[in-house]
Structure formats: structure tokens, C-alpha cells
Amino acid sequence: MTAYILQRLIQSVLVLLAVSIVVFLAVYGIGDPIELLVPPQVSAAERMAMIQRLGLDLPAWQQYLGFLGNALKGDLGYSFVHGVPAVDLILARLPATFELVLLAMSLAAIIGIPLGLLAGLNPESRPSRAIMAGTILGFSLPSFWKGMMLILLFSVFLGWLPTAGRGETVSVLGIPTSLLTLDGLKHLALPALNLAIPNMALMIRLVAAGTTEAMTQDYVKYARAKGVRSRRIVGRHVLRNILIPVVTVAGMEFGSLVAFSTITETVFAWPGMGKLLIDSIYQLDRPVVVAYVMLATLLFVAVNFLVDILYAALDPRVNLTGEMA
Amino acid sequence: MTASRVVAADADTALRYKVLRRIKSRPTTRGAVILLGILLLLALLAPFIAPQNPHDLASLSVMDNRLEPGSQGMTGITYWLGTDAQGRDMLSAILYGLRTSLLVGLTSTAGALGIGVFAGLVAAQFGGTIDAAIMRVVDFMLGFPSILIALVLLASIGRGVDKVIIAIILVQWAQYARLMRAAALVERRKEYIEAAVNFGLPTRHIMLAHLLPNSISSVLVVSTISIAGAITLEATLSFLGVGVPVTQPSLGLLIANGFEFLLSGEYWIAAFPGIALVLLIMSLNLVGERLRRSFNVRGQ
Numbered sequence: 001m002t003a004y005i006l007q008r009l010i011q012s013v014l015v016l017l018a019v020s021i022v023v024f025l026a027v028y029g030i031g032d033p034i035e036l037l038v039p040p041q042v043s044a045a046e047r048m049a050m051i052q053r054l055g056l057d058l059p060a061w062q063q064y065l066g067f068l069g070n071a072l073k074g075d076l077g078y079s080f081v082h083g084v085p086a087v088d089l090i091l092a093r094l095p096a097t098f099e100l101v102l103l104a105m106s107l108a109a110i111i112g113i114p115l116g117l118l119a120g121l122n123p124e125s126r127p128s129r130a131i132m133a134g135t136i137l138g139f140s141l142p143s144f145w146k147g148m149m150l151i152l153l154f155s156v157f158l159g160w161l162p163t164a165g166r167g168e169t170v171s172v173l174g175i176p177t178s179l180l181t182l183d184g185l186k187h188l189a190l191p192a193l194n195l196a197i198p199n200m201a202l203m204i205r206l207v208a209a210g211t212t213e214a215m216t217q218d219y220v221k222y223a224r225a226k227g228v229r230s231r232r233i234v235g236r237h238v239l240r241n242i243l244i245p246v247v248t249v250a251g252m253e254f255g256s257l258v259a260f261s262t263i264t265e266t267v268f269a270w271p272g273m274g275k276l277l278i279d280s281i282y283q284l285d286r287p288v289v290v291a292y293v294m295l296a297t298l299l300f301v302a303v304n305f306l307v308d309i310l311y312a313a314l315d316p317r318v319n320l321t322g323e324m325a
Numbered sequence: 326m327t328a329s330r331v332v333a334a335d336a337d338t339a340l341r342y343k344v345l346r347r348i349k350s351r352p353t354t355r356g357a358v359i360l361l362g363i364l365l366l367l368a369l370l371a372p373f374i375a376p377q378n379p380h381d382l383a384s385l386s387v388m389d390n391r392l393e394p395g396s397q398g399m400t401g402i403t404y405w406l407g408t409d410a411q412g413r414d415m416l417s418a419i420l421y422g423l424r425t426s427l428l429v430g431l432t433s434t435a436g437a438l439g440i441g442v443f444a445g446l447v448a449a450q451f452g453g454t455i456d457a458a459i460m461r462v463v464d465f466m467l468g469f470p471s472i473l474i475a476l477v478l479l480a481s482i483g484r485g486v487d488k489v490i491i492a493i494i495l496v497q498w499a500q501y502a503r504l505m506r507a508a509a510l511v512e513r514r515k516e517y518i519e520a521a522v523n524f525g526l527p528t529r530h531i532m533l534a535h536l537l538p539n540s541i542s543s544v545l546v547v548s549t550i551s552i553a554g555a556i557t558l559e560a561t562l563s564f565l566g567v568g569v570p571v572t573q574p575s576l577g578l579l580i581a582n583g584f585e586f587l588l589s590g591e592y593w594i595a596a597f598p599g600i601a602l603v604l605l606i607m608s609l610n611l612v613g614e615r616l617r618r619s620f621n622v623r624g625q
Contacts, residue, residue: 015465026481136614140607142557144564145580145599152592163588259470263561267584278565281480293477300469 001312008308012301019297020071023290024064076294077287081280086291090273095175096166097272100264101257103179103188104195105250112200113246116207117234123212131204138201143260147194147267154190162187164269191268195261199253206249210242244311251307255300357611364605368423375417376402380572394593407593409582415593418579419601425575426605429486430556433493437555438548440494441501442541448502449509450532460506463499471496472561479567489568493555500551501544508540546620549613553606560602576602 042050051057058066070076076086119128155163166187169176178184214220215238223233262274269275273292280288367374394407394415407415448459466474475492482488512518513536521531560577562568564584569575574582576598583595 015468018465136607136610140553140610141603142560142564142577142599142606144561144577145595145602148580148584148587148595149599152587152596156588156590156592256470259473262472262476263565266565277476281476281567289477289480296473297469304468 004312005309008305012305015301016297020068020294021064023293024067071294076291079280079285079288081283081285081288086287087295089288090276090291090295093271093273093276095177096270097258097261097265097274099177099179100188100191100195100261100270100272101254103192104199104257104261105254107192107196108199108203109246109250111196112203113207115200116204117211117239119204120208120211121215121234123208128208132208135201135204138197138204141197143194143198143263144267146197147191147264150190150194151267161190163190166271191264191270194267195257195264198260199257202249202253203246206246207242210245211238214238214241248307248311251303251310255303258296258299351615354611354615357608357615360604361608361612364423364601364608365427367420368427371417371420371424375414375420377414377417379413379418379421379574394597407591407597409579409594415579415597418574419576419598422574422576422579422598423601423605425486425569425573426556426559426577426602429489429493429559429569429575430552433490433497433555433559434548434552436490436494437497437551438501438544441498442505442537442544444498444502445505445507445544446509446532446537448506449513450528450536456506459502463502466496466499467503471558475558475562476565476567479562484567484570486569486573489559489562492562493558496558497551497555501548504544504547505540508543509536512536512540542620546613546616549616550610551613553609553613556602556609557606576605 074087078084079086079089082089115131119131122128151163154161166178166184169178169181169184171177178188211234219237220233223237258273261270261272262277264270265272265274266278277289277292279285280292372378402414409415409418444459444463448456474496478492478495479488482491518531518535521535559568559575560580563575563577564581566581569578571578579598580595580602583591583593583598586594
């Protein structure tokens with residue numbers, strides 16, 4: 001196990017290094033880094049000073065080492081637009097995105113698992129077919145359009161929910177959250193639902209497939225022969241066995257939810273990291289984009305690492321010698 | 326060798342007929358095939374059937390801006406799906422938008438398919454370090470959400486139809502490479518390949534004439550669903566403002582243009598292109614899903 005953890009750790013570090021090289025090449029290699037990193041409105045003297053301060057007159061490998069060293073110290077440059085460290089800017093937006101992603105994941109699990117069980121237990125019944133058809137819709141509707149239609153229905157036509165922003169927030173341990181105020185929850189409802197729907201569809205598919213398969217297994221037949229009630233068979237035996245893949249996928253989807261929150265945040269003007277990324281792209285605020293890519297990579301690599309370790313710990317069948325099947 | 330190929334070909338043909346029969350017998354899939362056909366035809370014939378050329382600014386009248394569906398324009402033309410902020414007929418804009426969306430979706434899928442199949446084939450054929458190197462890159466690419474890679478790439482190279490296609494190829498080739506490698510590895514263990522190797526046939530001939538045609542079917546099946554994925558990705562990128570240029574709007578860009586008018590209840594500018602997009606994606610997904618199940622391919 002220790003060897004496996006170590007091996008995955010080394011792999012993770014290599015991925016981070018690879019991304020840092022790609023990002024470095026993208027910013028410093030393609031095109032003129034001076035144009036990208038020095039704001040266009042500065043004077044010629046300031047320009048020279050900035051080039052020297054940023055080390056843009058050094059050879060490429062020295063520049064890369066400098067970039068890497070700064071990145072390790074948590075310095076990924078200053079935002080052109082806001083004039084503060086890019087990392088601070090992103091970290092300040094982190095709670096809003098996490099809140100959205102966590103609520104979306106919970107919604108997907110709370111609604112998706114029961115519906116998946118229902119569809120998996122009687123795959124040929126009419127409600128099950130409707131649920132499975134619904135999942136195709138859930139996968140097919142483009143996230144941004146679905147969000148707009150939610151706004152159209154619940155905000156414009158029905159007038160029940162607000163269309164944009166975070167609403168009233170309260171501070172818990174210095175972190176602002178919308179989860180604890182009614183106004184905040186109203187603002188959260190639509191974006192969280194929008195983000196949850198594809199995940200919900202995935203959850204339903206996974207649980208339904210797992211349930212249908214599990215119901216044919218010997219342990220279910222045995223429990224049935226023993227006279228165990230159906231409810232108990234499903235609750236205790238079937239559900240337990242299908243939860244491992246569900247938890248794994250939920251973990252792996254965390255990263256893609258953070259990525260997809262970019263779209264949802266743009267539609268609902270939710271002030272999270274994703275909205276910041278899109279705004280920074282529009283405003284040509286390169287350091288923020290670079291910092292976002294590096295932080296997002298760190299997040300994905302960390303989540304994948306944890307999921308792999310947890311999976312290996314939970315499922316004894318996983319081969320730990322590093323041979324991927 | 327010939328005999329085994331004939332048998333294999335026969336089994337293939339039989340399977341193909343079975344699949345065709347199943348598609349015909351399923352009303353949902355049949356509906357999806359017909360819908361897909363209609364959408365393709367509409368996109369192809371757009372210049373002939375659209376009431377207006379939405380790219381020709383001279384034919385637009387700004388006086389007709391943001392008219393409701395079914396209203397009459399100044400020139401007597403009826404706007405069945407309403408008009409946008411420039412007075413553009415939405416029906417025409419959607420027909421032309423369908424063209425751009427399909428152009429990007431099909432071209433990028435073809436490009437990604439070509440690169441992915443080649444990389445997977447090379448990895449399976451040569452194994453060892455080459456295989457390891459290719460597969461590490463594939464793992465690396467698949468480790469990140471494609472929307473994020475494409476978004477950041479386009480943010481640095483700018484928008485344009487060609488650039489969107491490049492971005493989508495970059496994020497999609499890896500899944501084909503993985504599938505192709507798996508299929509080709511299975512195929513390589515078969516006797517006819519062994520026979521071909523023992524015959525002393527050149528490696529290139531074995532790869533292109535034997536391995537490729539016999540292992541590509543599963544990859545092609547998955548590509549139908551991937552076209553839907555490519556079209557969604559393009560629409561999303563265009564919505565976020567880094568996709569196709571305003572001079573050649575796709576369905577995604579049309580939806581984005583309608584976003585600001587949504588809150589004032591002028592739903593048609595965003596809603597109708599969205600419905601066209603959803604119909605296109607749904608029909609591709611339904612057909613792809615049926616194909617995948619019929620050929621029993623385990624995809625992503």
C-alpha cells in the first residue's frame with residue numbers, strides 16, 4: 001500500500017510538472033510574453049523596468065525555473081485588472097464555487113440514488129423507462145441553455161427565484177456562505193440544480209445498472225430464499241454493494257463539476273472561480289488565467305490521487321502492483 | 326487466411342443486418358434517425374430554403390428588430406420564429422447556425438478520429454516505450470475536463486471556426502486513441518495477423534490492411550456520440566465567447582446573443598436556437614447509444 005501511495009504521489013507530481021511546462025510554454029513560448037505580461041498602457045521606461053523585474057530578458061530555462069520557484073511559493077503573478085496577487089483573487093472566490101459544487105453533488109445523490117434504485121429494480125416498468133429516457137435528456141441538454149431555460153421558467157415566467165448573484169451571505173469562521181440564509185438558498189437553488197442535472201443522470205444510470213446486476217447475484221437469491229424482506233435486501237445488501245462505484249465516480253466527477261461550474265456561474269452571474277476565469281479571459285488578465293489553470297490542475301490531481309487511494313483501500317480486488325488492466 | 330476472413334466478413338454482415346433491423350423496429354431510434362436526416366438536410370439546403378440570408382446585412386432591416394414569432398416585417402415577410410436584435414429572421418439564422426454547428430462537429434470529430442486511430446494503432450503495434458509514451462499523454466489529456474482545456478487554449482489563441490476545430494480535436498483525440506489501442510490489441514492476438522507476420526508482410530501493410538479495418542468498427546460506433554459531444558462543446562465555447570466568430574454564428578452563439586433579452590421575456594431569440602441544438606444533440610445521442618448497444622461496445 002505504501003509503495004502504491006508513493007508511486008501515485010510521484011505520478012501526481014510529474015503531472016503537475018508537465019502542466020507547469022505546458023502553461024509556461026503557452027505564456028512565454030508562443031507569442032510575445034512581454035505583450036502578455038506587461039499591461040499595454042505603461043510607458044517605455046516602466047516597460048523596461050517590468051521586463052527586468054519579471055526576468056523576461058533571461059534565457060528560457062532560467063525563466064522557467066523562476067516561474068516554478070515562484071509557483072512553489074504560491075506566487076503566480078499579479079492581476080493586471082485588480083492589482084492583487086492572482087492566487088489571492090482566486091482563493092477569495094473559492095468558497096462560492098465549493099458551496100455550489102457541494103450542493104449540486106448532494107442534490108445529485110439525494111435525487112439520483114433513489115431514482116436509480118427504482119429504475120434498476122423494475123427495468124421494464126413504465127416509470128423506469130421514463131426515468132431512463134429522462135437521463136438521456138439530462139446528458140443531452142447543453143448546460144448553458146438548460147440554465148437559461150431554468151431562469152426563463154422560474155424567474156421570468158413564474159417569478160419565484162432570483163436570476164443572478166449570491167444573495168445575502170453570512171460568515172462562518174470567516175468564510176461567507178449562502179447556505180445559511182433564506183435569500184442565499186433562493187439564489188443557490190437554480191445554479192445548483194443546473195449543475196446537478198447531468199450528474200444526477202449519471203448517478204441514476206450507475207445505480208440502475210448496478211442494481212439490475214446485483215439483483216441477479218447469488219447473495220440476493222440466497223437472502224430471498226432465507227425469507228429476508230425485499231426492503232431489507234435492497235437497503236442492506238444491494239445498496240451497499242453498488243455504493244463503491246458510485247462513491248468513486250462521485251469523487252472523480254468533483255473535478256468536472258468545478259470545471260462545469262464555469263458555465264453555470266456565467267449564466268447565473270454566480271461570483272465563483274469560474275466566473276472569475278471567464279471575466280479574466282475577457283479582460284485579457286493573463287496572470288489570473290495562468291493561476292487558475294495551475295490551481296485547477298492541483299485540485300484535479302489531488303482529487304484523483306485521493307480517489308485512487310480510497311478506491312484501493314475500499315476494494316480489495318484492486319491490483320496494487322501498478323499494472324493497470 | 327482467406328477462409329477466416331470470409332467467415333469474419335459474413336459474421337460482420339449478419340451483425341450489420343441485425344443492427345439495421347433493430348434500428349427499424351425501435352420507434353424511438355427510428356424517430357431519431359429520421360429527425361437527424363431532416364436536420365442534416367435542412368443544414369445542407371439552408372441557402373435555398375431560408376427565407377433570408379442572415380449574413381447579408383443588406384437584406385436585414387433593423388426596424389424589424391426583436392419581433393415576436395409570427396409577426397410581419399416591413400417588407401411583408403413573415404418571421405415565423407421572430408427576429409433578433411438586428412432584425413434578423415430567427416428561422417434563417419437557425420438554419421445557417423445549424424450549418425456552422427454541424428461543420429465544426431463533423432470536421433473536428435473526423436480530425437480527432439484520424440489522429441486518435443493513428444496513435445492507438447501505433448501504440449498497439451509497436452508496444453514498449455512508444456506505447457507507454459502515447460498512453461501517458463492520453464491519460465494526461467483524459468485527466469482534465471475537456472471544456473477547461475479547450476477554454477484556456479482558445480483564450481490564448483483567439484476565436485475562429487478553424488481554432489475551435491483545432492481545440493476540439495485536441496481534447497477529443499485521446500479517447501479514440503485509447504479505444505483504438507484496446508481494439509487493436511485484441512485483434513493482434515488473432516491467428517490471421519500471426520499468419521500475416523509469418524508471411525513476412527511489411528509492418529505497414531499489416532497495420533493498414535489488416536489491423537485497421539478489423540478493429541476500427543468499435544471506434545466508429547463511439548464516434549457518433551462524440552459528434553454530439555463536439556457540437557455541445559462548440560456551442561458552449563461559443564456561448565462563453567471564445568468559440569466561432571460573430572460573422573459565422575453557430576447555434577451556441579445565437580443562444581448567447583439571445584441571453585440578454587431573456588430577462589425581459591423575449592424568449593424566442595435564445596429558446597428556438599436552443600431547441601434546434603437540443604434536437605440535434607438528442608438525435609445523435611439516441612442513434613449513437615443504440616449503435617453502441619447493438620454492437621456491444623463499451624465506451625467512455
